[in-house]
Amino acid sequence: MSLTELALLVVAGFGAGLIGYITGLAxxxxxxxxxxxxxxxxxxxxxNTVALVAVGVGSTAQSGRSLLDGDRRRLVIGAVASLIGGTVGAVLLLSTPAEAFEAVVPFLVAIAAVALLVQPVLRRWATSHVERPWVFILGLTLISVYGGYFGAGAGIMILALMLVVTSEPLWRAALSKSLFLGIANTVAAVGFMIWGPVEWWAALAMAVGCLAGGWCGPPVVKRLPPGPLRIVVGICGLGLAVWLAVS
Structure with missing residues (x-):
């Protein structure tokens, strides 16, 4: 791999880390x-999975104290669900053909994007901000399976889930999303490092950029208005769904 290609991956990694933290679309x-x-x-x-571990590391290192100021019980439960789901997803990827699951990926991402766009309506429908912990646990586990298996759009799915079934504000949901997605990515990445065809120079170059982008994410997202940000994230999610469908 040439120096130009490595430099391209560092730049792309920074963009992925920043965009991934803010929108879940790394x-x-x-x-x-x-x-x-x-x-x-x-x-x-x-x-990609190995490199994106750095996004969770960078953003969590930057915002760890803010996370601990929130609901610690939810953090622990979410971390366990992410760990289990990411493990299952990695095992599925390494032991089964990818074609069948990849066929439904655009639909899953589109559903998450639409859920995020209509989030205020869904919150009112969900009996006025009543917490739904079991829906959160089950949904996060399933999304983490997907995250360990393929991953594109998993962040936006977690963000949409938290905004619909918890009372977390957007900025804290974004922090938690990065932690949970980072755990699912990390456990999957460990399996891929041992048994998968990882291109190590590419992973290292992209991880450097992802670490910097993830570090810059929390200060940026706190300064963005939640309403417009939710709409931008939803539209980006639909764009990702279309891209996955035609690629």
Whole structure:
């Protein structure tokens, strides 16, 4: 891999880390960049997962104290659900063909994006901000399975889930989303490091950029208005769904 390609991956990693923290759509930048430097789809997928671990590391390191100021019980339960789901997803990817699951990925991302766009309506429908912990646990586990298996759009799914079934504000939901997604990515990445076709130079270059982008994410998202940000995230999610459907 040339120095130019490595530099491209560092830049793409920074964009993926920043965009991924703010919108949950890191793979819309990182996955195509890995394909562009010549990786096969499967190699790009596992390398992408390994590199995106740095997003969770960077954003959690930047915002760890803010997370601990919230509902710690939810954090612990969410972390366990993410760990279990990410493990199951990685096992599925390494032991089964990817074609069947990839066929439904655009629909899953589109559903998450629509849920985010209509989030105020869904919250009113959900009996005025009543917490739904079991829906949160089950939903987070299933999303983490998907995150460990393929991952594109998993962040927006977690963000939509938290905004619909918890009373967390957008900025704290975004912090928690990065932690949970980071855990699912990390456990999947460990499996891919051992058994998957990871391109290590590409993963390292992208991880450097992802770490910086994830670090810059929390200060940026706190300064953005929640209403417009929710709409932008939802529209980006629909764009990602279309991209996955036609790619």
């Amino acid at each position: 793979s819309i930048v990182s996955y195509p960049a890995l394909l562009a430097v010549g990786l096969s789809p499967i190699a790009a997928n596992v390398t």
